[in-house]
Amino acid sequence: MSQDNHKTSLMTKLSGGQAKQKLLAFASLIALILIFTALKPEAFMTQDNIIGILQSTTVIGVLAIASTFIIITSGIDLSVGVLMTFCAVMGGVFLVNWGLPLPLGVLGAVVVGALTGCVSGLAITRLKVPPFIATLGMMMLLKGLSLIITGARPIYFNDVEGFDQIALGSLIGDIFPALSIPNGVLIMFAVAIVCAVILNRTALGRYTFALGSNEEAVRLSGVDVDRWKVIIYTFAGGICGIAGLLIASRLNSAQPALGQGYELDAIAAVVIGGTSLSGGVGTILGTIIGAFIMSVLINGLRIMSVAQEWQMVLTGLIIILAVYTDNLRRAKK
């Protein structure tokens, strides 16, 4: 029995033990794709459009992965969008203003993200400021800093050789010219896989779930709750740094005014993917599916020439509907 048991345990662990919810989310994604294919086959199911959808999911996808960790601890991070921009700006400072070599600049941007996350974590644990307020403050603070550092002007990476290749180049395309999937998409999936492993197979992941499930019980188990919270916020901040590099590379510039509003899209993707805002439950796979549902929806509606205003209305409805079905499923248990 023990061997079988162990195998199922691994299976459920890797899928987060919530195969059903993800089936539902995945089925919705497929349904959306089928609907749009049926309505506009000539425009939707083209290689260019599919690559466009993939490309447009990368930034939100990576930010949503960062948010997933925070939300599973039953926290919230409102600063992820602006932090992404701040990391892009700092990348610009390192690479353009200081002329550091590419790898160092890239590393620097990620470290800036991690440090900023660490500051949020310390504000939450040491100053006992609730996550909502702490990260709201960080959001305003970082936005201001980005504008101050850049003088409210974009930093262009034209002179940094290879920077745009981070998101736009295609390693796969170099090998299989017919399949020119951009590197940004690969990076998002790589981040997703690494984060799924961390969430399900490491102490960091275990404590992420435990904190969201019952923080007081974890504290009374003798775990240093504050330390782990800071680590989790630091880790999520580092991932926002990766998102910052992706968006800067795609735009070939750091746009200091960009970023606000991304955090809400990220939270929406997380929630559509079945992660509970009350904590303790969630998966990276679900979040990725959630991010794709959002971008397929927006892409499809645009192809159908639905006005942007109505795209927003529909996206809003989808978010409410997704959480409602999740509640129904929970109530049935």
Next chain:
Amino acid sequence: MTALISVKNVSKSFPGVKALQDVQFELQAGEVHALMGENGAGKSTLMKILAGVYTKDSGEVLLDGKPVDIQSPAHAQALAIGIIHQELFLMSHLTAAQNIFLGREPKGRMGLFLDEDTLNRDTQALFDRMNLALAPQTRIGDLTVARQQMVEIAKALSHKSRILIMDEPTAALNNAEIEELFRIIRQLKSEGVGIVYISHKMDEIQRIADRITVMRDGRYINTVPAQTPMAEIIAMMVGRTLEHSEKTVPDTAANEVLLDVRHLNRGRAIRDVSFTVRRGEILGFAGLMGAGRTEVARAVFGADPLDSGEVWVHGKRIALRTPRDAVQAGIGYLSEDRKHFGLATGMDVESNITLPSLSRWLKGGVFLNQPAIHDISQQMVDKLRIKTPSLTQVSRLLSGGNQQKVVIAKWLVQDCDVLIFDEPTRGIDVGAKSEIYKLVNDLAAQGKAIIVISSELPEVLHLSHRILVMCEGRITGDVSGLAATQESLMALATRRDTEAAPA
């Protein structure tokens, strides 16, 4: 004379438990009727049926001789049945008057605005009727617990209740406050209100009650006059002779002192508490609700800050800032409230078992060593006979007894030498209880030092080698587990400050 309320052959089952079987109970107008029995005897279930919280499975409830089927708390209220719960449900930011008329606020002009004047005047009238000197405009948060209870009583009266159920009303009151409560009870009695009085305190019941009904294991035992000798009532409550004869208390006097607690103090909750526990010893803590036992346990575990005091483990003083310090010194705490403080209920069995000791189950300090986690959890499941379909079962879905075993397992895996059991069998059914008792005994025999806190006197008597009794934050007695009786413990547990002789 027709009884105010009369309960006949009422039964109630919950999944797996027969909570009430053919119970009867009768309350006359102007009577104080005490309901007694051990925890789990069915008192609360019966009262919750009268208050509309539960519905009965079978049997009859007669109100003024007419059968009624009480559907909901609102229905009970409409039938003039009020209940004062042990925990008070008041909003601390609102005034006494606002609390009493919550949801029924008198409306002023055009029915749009609240009429605070009428509200306060009506409340004042209620307070006058109770002879209670309290301003209706006082915020609840500024009142003592005793005064808050008075407000709850006023609230019940405002519903024109003729039947008032009081569940352990004096648990948090001091002597003077109890006197005031009794004065109000007598006042209500003279007005013909019938009062059901649930309490464990014999002396109080004999002073205030007219009749006593005793319940045991979900059954009605007898109804007797309040003057019946205490010993007779306890015999009815306990029923079975306790298995003192089987109990053996090992001689642990020569064993190493594992836990040495010196002069703990925190406000009024913990007052100069010192004790030691030796290897292999089971130390019981008896006392009434709010006597400070849980507070002591949490303080020793570093969960709450202390004003002063020292905790020594294995002869070394430990710095107690957080539970982490206590856990690293080898202390494990099993809370009375497993769902809030013991288990991450959304997580599976093996995650919970390895939670305190997770750093030992890592590869390279980072990755979970799944096979090792699985093996140690399986060992614990086998050893403690935890009934679970698999190690990945979400712990919320386990029964109370098995949840408790998971909590025990997590401390055993962490190699704790000192285990503090706070109400180890609360919410656990009778069968699983004896298993938990056996486990506690086995752990002591294996050389753990064990503290058992329990409000059930038979449980303390059954398990403990030595018993400390607490009252109002201080230790009022230290008795051998063989010599102690329910009466002697109860006497020590009610030895209040004013009458306290040196223990």
